[in-house]
Amino acid sequence: MRTATLQDVAKLAGVSTATASRVLSGHPATSVDARTRVAEAATELGFRPNAQARSLRKARTESIGVVVSDILNPFFAEIAHTAEQTAREAGLTIMLCNANESTEQQDRYIDLLLAHRADGIVIAPQGDGSGSLRDVLKLGVPLVFVDRTVDGVDVPSITSDNFGGIAQAVEHLVGLGHRRIGFIAGPQATSTGRDRLVAFRDAIEKHGADQDMALIYEGDFRVSSGVAGARHLLDLACPPTALLAADSLMTLGALHVCQDRAISIPDDMSIVGYDDIEAFRLLDPPITVVSHDPARTGELAVELLTKMLDGEKVESVVLDAQLVVRGSTGPASLRRDVPAPVPLETEAPPDVRGLPAPHLLAHAVHVDDVARLLS
Amino acid sequence: MRTATLQDVAKLAGVSTATASRVLSGHPATSVDARTRVAEAATELGFRPNAQARSLRKARTESIGVVVSDILNPFFAEIAHTAEQTAREAGLTIMLCNANESTEQQDRYIDLLLAHRADGIVIAPQGDGSGSLRDVLKLGVPLVFVDRTVDGVDVPSITSDNFGGIAQAVEHLVGLGHRRIGFIAGPQATSTGRDRLVAFRDAIEKHGADQDMALIYEGDFRVSSGVAGARHLLDLACPPTALLAADSLMTLGALHVCQDRAISIPDDMSIVGYDDIEAFRLLDPPITVVSHDPARTGELAVELLTKMLDGEKVESVVLDAQLVVRGSTGPASLRRDVPAPVPLETEAPPDVRGLPAPHLLAHAVHVDDVARLLS
DNA sequence: CTGAAAGCGCTTACAG
C-alpha cells in the first residue's frame, strides 16, 4: 500500500493542497469546515507527512545528530539516553551515531548528519578537529561538545572537572601511603585522555610520589586495554601498589586481571576507577571511583544546542567530578614481596609504618568485634 | 555559509545538473572531461548532496530504523552496536531509537521512522501489535523483530531460546536441592517476559518444585524492579532459597538487595541472572547466568532486513541460550537462620544508587568470622 | 555522452 500524500488528502477533503497543508500543520488561518474535512480525510487515508519533503522545503529538519564515542560504554549510553529524552521533549528527532572510538567513523557520521541536514550536532569528539569537524564549523552548523573538547576549536561544551577528579584520586591514594601509582590513561587523541593524564602527572609531582614514566600506560577506553595496561603495570620489576584507570571499561579490564591473578583488593592492590557504573557498587570490595554525571551531561548538551538553534548565546559548563571512596582503596601494602620501592631523593615517604599491616589491621578488627560480642 | 547545491556545481563545471548528477552518483554514461570538471567543482565548493532531496526523488532512503527497548540495558546496547556496524557495512544509515520500555514511546518512534521513510525497521517490540506497529505492516515496510516478538504478528525475527535457557536454570537449581525458587519475571507486555515466565512455571512443575505463585514477581526489566522484586520475595513468610531474574538489570537489583541485607551468596541464597554482562564475571562470587548472544542477534537482524529489502525470502532464527554455571549458585541452604525480614517501613530508603549499609554487611561477616574463630 | 524538463511531496508568499 502506497502511503497517502497531501494531494490525496486534499482531493478527498475537496480543498487545495495549500489548505490541507495549513490544517495539518496547525496554521491558524483555516475555517472550521476545512479543518474537520481535512482531518477526516487524513485519518481515513492514514496520512503521514513525508518528513523528507517537508524539511526540503523548510529551513529546519527538526532533527539533531548525537555522536557518542562508544555506545557500549555505560557512560556514553547514559549520555545518549538523556540526550534523547531531552530532545524528544523539545520536539526534536535524534539521529544517534556511534563513532566507536574511531576518528574515521566519526567523520563518516558527521558527513551523514550534514547530508541529512541535521539542524545541529552534539558530539563527544575525537582527534584534532581537522576532517569533517572542520566542515561543520565552516558551514555554521550549531555544534556542542560533550564530555570532550578539541584543542583550539571554540565550541560550547559540557565537560567535567577532570583535573579535580584525578587530583582527588591521587591525593587519596598518596594519603593512604601509596608512592608508586600505576595509571591506565585514556587515548591521547581525546581531550579527556590528555587532561586526565596531565592531571595525574601534576598531582603525582605535587605530592612527591614516584614519577616513573613506566607507571603510565596509554589505553583506549576499552576493556581490553584495561587488561593490557594492568598486566603491563603488574609485570613491572617494581610494580605499583595502586592502580588508577581513566574510565570505567579500562577499570573493569584491570579488575579482570586482578581476579585472574588472585590479587587481593585492597590488600595487595588499591584500585580507583573513573566513571561510576552500577556494577562498581556491587563488587566486593566496591570500587572507589571518580564520579561525574553523564545524565546531566547529556541533558545539558541538548539544552545548550536547542538554545543555539534559537539563536541564543550560550556558555560552556564544567560539571563537578568527585571522588567516591569505597572499599577498593586501602593503605599501601607493607608486605610487598617485591623489590622495595626506590626512595625519593626529595622527601621521605609519608610514615605509614606506625599503622599495622593490612592483614594485621583486619585481624585487629575481628579481635575487637569478638571482644564486643563476648562482652 | 550556505552549502553548495548541485546547480552550483553544474554551473561551475559548465555542464547541466543532469550531467553533474550523473558524475556524482557514478553513472557510467559520462565523459572523462565531464567527470574531471564536475569532480573539481564539487571539491572546490565542498559540495554535499542533500540526502532529503535525494531520497524524496528516489524510492529508497538507504536508511533503516533500529528501535531498542532500553539503551541503558547492556544487552540492547550491544544489539544496537552490532546492528549499526552491520548496517554501515551494507551502506545503510541507522536511525537508532530508544523506546525506553514504553509502548507509547515505541509508537512515537515508529511514527517518526515512517515519516522519515525508513526503508525498513528492526525492533525489539513491546505490546500487542496494535498502535503504530500495525501501520508498519499495513504499509508493507520491511520489519524484523529482535529478541522479542508479538503474538499473532507474523514477522521474521531473531530471538533466542528462552524456554531452553530457563529450563536449564531451573534444572540446575533443583539439582542443587532448591525447592522454593523465586522468579523476578519480565514485563508481561513483552514476549520474552511472557515466555520466560511460562518456561519457569513449566520447569518448576516438571521438577516438582514449589509452585507457590507468591514466588513470582513481575518486574519491568529495570534495576529498580529487581530491587523491589528481591525485597518482596525475601520478605515472604517462607522465602525462597534461590532467586532467578529474567534479565541482567533486574539481577543487578536483586544483588543490591542481597548486599544491603548482608545475604551471603550462595550460602544463604543462590542467584541466577539472565543475559551475561561483563560485571557478572567480576563479582564475588561470579554470577551464574543464562547467556545468549546480543552481538550475533543485532548482526543477524540487520542481515535479515537487508535481504528483505532486496526482495529475498528470509527465515526467522532462534539462537541458543545456555546456562553458564559460576559461583553464585550452590546447594540449598540448610541453616535457614537468615535474620528475620525487616519490616518495609523501617528499611533503608530504596535508593539503589546509595552506598550499601556497611554496618549490616560488616555485622554478618563478623558473625561468620566469630563462628569460625570460636569453632 | 548530454541537456531540457518533469516531478518527488511538501510549504509559503502572493493575490484575492
Added chain:
DNA sequence: CTGAAAGCGCTTACAG
C-alpha cells in the same frame, strides 16, 4: 479564509 503557483535539491526517463 482560500487557491494557484513557485520552489526546496535532487534524479531520471526522454530525446537527441
